[in-house]
Amino acid sequence: MKLSVIAWGFVAPAIIVIGTFFVLPVFTGLALSLTDFDIYALANLRNLRFVGLDNYLRLLRTPLFWQALGNTFYFVVVGVPLSIGLSLGSALLLHARVARFKPFFRTALFAPVVTTLVAVAVVWRYLFQTRYGMVNYALAHIGIDPIDWLGNPHLAMPTIILLAAWKNFGYNMVIFLANLQAIPEDVYEAARIDGASSFQQLLYVTLPMLKPTLLLVGILTTAGYFQLFAEPYVMTQGGPLRSTVSVLYFMYEEGFKWWNFGTASTVAVLLFGLILAVTWGFMRITKDEVNA
Amino acid sequence: MRRMAGLRAALSLIGVAIVVLGGCTPSASEREILRFWAMGREGEVIAQLLPEFERKNPGIRVEVQQLPWTAAHEKLLTGFAGDALPDLCQLGNTWIPEFAALDALAPLDKLAASSKIVSAQDYFPGIWDTNVVAGGLRGIPWYVDTRVLFYRTDLLKQAGFDHAPRSWDEWKRALAAVKDKAGPSRFGILLPLNEFEPLLALGLQQPDPLLRDGGRYGGFASPGFRRALEFYAYMFRQGWTPTTGNAAISNVWSEFGRGFFAFYISGPWNIEEFKRRLPPERQGDWMTAPLPGPDGPGASTAGGSSLVIFRSSKHTQAAWRLIEYLSEPAAQIRFHQLTGDLPPRRTAWRDGHLADDVYAKAFLDQLERAKPAPKVPEWERIANAMQLMAEQVVSGHIGIDDATRELDREVDAILEKRRWMLARAKTP
Numbered sequence: 001m002k003l004s005v006i007a008w009g010f011v012a013p014a015i016i017v018i019g020t021f022f023v024l025p026v027f028t029g030l031a032l033s034l035t036d037f038d039i040y041a042l043a044n045l046r047n048l049r050f051v052g053l054d055n056y057l058r059l060l061r062t063p064l065f066w067q068a069l070g071n072t073f074y075f076v077v078v079g080v081p082l083s084i085g086l087s088l089g090s091a092l093l094l095h096a097r098v099a100r101f102k103p104f105f106r107t108a109l110f111a112p113v114v115t116t117l118v119a120v121a122v123v124w125r126y127l128f129q130t131r132y133g134m135v136n137y138a139l140a141h142i143g144i145d146p147i148d149w150l151g152n153p154h155l156a157m158p159t160i161i162l163l164a165a166w167k168n169f170g171y172n173m174v175i176f177l178a179n180l181q182a183i184p185e186d187v188y189e190a191a192r193i194d195g196a197s198s199f200q201q202l203l204y205v206t207l208p209m210l211k212p213t214l215l216l217v218g219i220l221t222t223a224g225y226f227q228l229f230a231e232p233y234v235m236t237q238g239g240p241l242r243s244t245v246s247v248l249y250f251m252y253e254e255g256f257k258w259w260n261f262g263t264a265s266t267v268a269v270l271l272f273g274l275i276l277a278v279t280w281g282f283m284r285i286t287k288d289e290v291n292a
Numbered sequence: 293m294r295r296m297a298g299l300r301a302a303l304s305l306i307g308v309a310i311v312v313l314g315g316c317t318p319s320a321s322e323r324e325i326l327r328f329w330a331m332g333r334e335g336e337v338i339a340q341l342l343p344e345f346e347r348k349n350p351g352i353r354v355e356v357q358q359l360p361w362t363a364a365h366e367k368l369l370t371g372f373a374g375d376a377l378p379d380l381c382q383l384g385n386t387w388i389p390e391f392a393a394l395d396a397l398a399p400l401d402k403l404a405a406s407s408k409i410v411s412a413q414d415y416f417p418g419i420w421d422t423n424v425v426a427g428g429l430r431g432i433p434w435y436v437d438t439r440v441l442f443y444r445t446d447l448l449k450q451a452g453f454d455h456a457p458r459s460w461d462e463w464k465r466a467l468a469a470v471k472d473k474a475g476p477s478r479f480g481i482l483l484p485l486n487e488f489e490p491l492l493a494l495g496l497q498q499p500d501p502l503l504r505d506g507g508r509y510g511g512f513a514s515p516g517f518r519r520a521l522e523f524y525a526y527m528f529r530q531g532w533t534p535t536t537g538n539a540a541i542s543n544v545w546s547e548f549g550r551g552f553f554a555f556y557i558s559g560p561w562n563i564e565e566f567k568r569r570l571p572p573e574r575q576g577d578w579m580t581a582p583l584p585g586p587d588g589p590g591a592s593t594a595g596g597s598s599l600v601i602f603r604s605s606k607h608t609q610a611a612w613r614l615i616e617y618l619s620e621p622a623a624q625i626r627f628h629q630l631t632g633d634l635p636p637r638r639t640a641w642r643d644g645h646l647a648d649d650v651y652a653k654a655f656l657d658q659l660e661r662a663k664p665a666p667k668v669p670e671w672e673r674i675a676n677a678m679q680l681m682a683e684q685v686v687s688g689h690i691g692i693d694d695a696t697r698e699l700d701r702e703v704d705a706i707l708e709k710r711r712w713m714l715a716r717a718k719t720p
Contacts, residue, residue, distance in 0.1 A: 039669060040713060042373055043394040047713065151535070153687070239486060241683055258673045259369070 033265035087172035327378035418662035431598030435633035456581030488679035510703030594662035
């Protein structure tokens, strides 16, 4: 009895902090999503209506929400494999025995991760500027007409994906690199004695050894990419034709631009559920594979 | 320790100073302290106008706090929620309906009616009207902002026009002629797709209101707005304007100088910008003109900032005295010199150096026809929805009929809460 009181005393500070700054806000958000809290309710709580699941039903009928969801999925489905592929590819290159100036390239490829996004976005906007941008300038040399990268609704998202992949691949690259260095050399030696080509070594030795890391990196990157916000915010403000509005950007507009905290909380809850489901699915699939 | 001693010495010196000065002016505790929030550039220069006010009103001391425009709205709402609003504040006049809905603004009708300085007749009517919400006066215009036509006189002359267009028909002819001379890589007019003001101005020129039934429902399917949207989309269809957001125009001023477009709809701040940023040899080639309307000179937006007193203030009289001081024509002329902001009173235009400013003339003319946007708190969101729909129309995704109907549906949904509030207010 006494012992448990002491034990509670020890964990109390942590529980209080977690309760105040994590559990409470989460439940407030959940509760908020069942109301129509807005600017009028801020003026007078009498103007607050409990609307039950109306926010959720209305959101599911809002075309822009579905568009935001579609844009986000597009970003995740194309961006995550591209980003991880880039990371893995550059890690393998850096790990290759013939590579020179390894520390230099490692730093150079990691540099975008630690650069401020806003500064990067300014440079990218210039690079992709229609009339004076370097990209179109280079394309002109091989006879391609200027392309309106950020103004064309079909190209704006690919441009954003390119930016995000370039900005983030260095981080995963470092993780992959560390794991590549941890694979024991004798496994490769054994493979070589068995007559495996270097491609077969990659396929049957390197990748299986990297599998846990791949899973981890996959989950983290997917969860991170679902929360796409800063890139469209600084590059396109959601345009053109709302083609770069992500779920989080939609939530930001509802909450902080229009002060509809009820709707914004609803979006947050839905996004939370979505990421949870996808991550769970991810783990489930890989677990099945391991067991099979 | 040494530093502490120094601090103590300094503090006692200040104490002595207060005692000594206390003899001739009211001491700090007797003086009424006014807390005044001002934004952006205005917040920077207001300090230069205040010493004279404090000299004339020795009993009042003004404490100015500067807010950046980007954070102002949020800070004001947090201030409201936390009961920490200042006594008076500079408020963008499109925000007035919102803060009136919060019941945060003190009514100014009586104060203005008995004032010798603030006389409603001297103000441009459209601008004054933006401060009247549900029949009550909530703010006094401080400076004004409306959109007019900036244009390249030389390009227009080349196209065979010796004056700026006055009606839509004339404008269409001028645009077609300019585009004809300009070729495929240059344009007649720049209408950035991420700005709602140009289309809003065209919509305000119509007789039909943009919101129906006291701001309860959208009025975008009216013949008037459809005409405005049609004209807007027509300029894109004809290839008179590039289909780009601001992202693709790296620098409006240099593009205007290069002749990438001949017309640009913009506000008073760009007078100074064009003077400063266009190369000297281009300075003779541009002018401003009132916005053309469907038949003859048309209306335009009524923006700007007002001075408001918050209901929570305990110094209403002193705050009103500061508003009166800042509303005097002399103070407004000086304010224009400092900021370039246009004064809302006709007297300030007649007496000051503004009377000789050729670029400002179009604004003076336009201000007589400035028209407020619907005064509902949800307006900014509605204007945003309007522009997004216009973007859809321009890109050919949706026709005018469907677009205006769909827009009304969206706007009706945005105004649902307002309808509920109004209905409840009627039956308490």
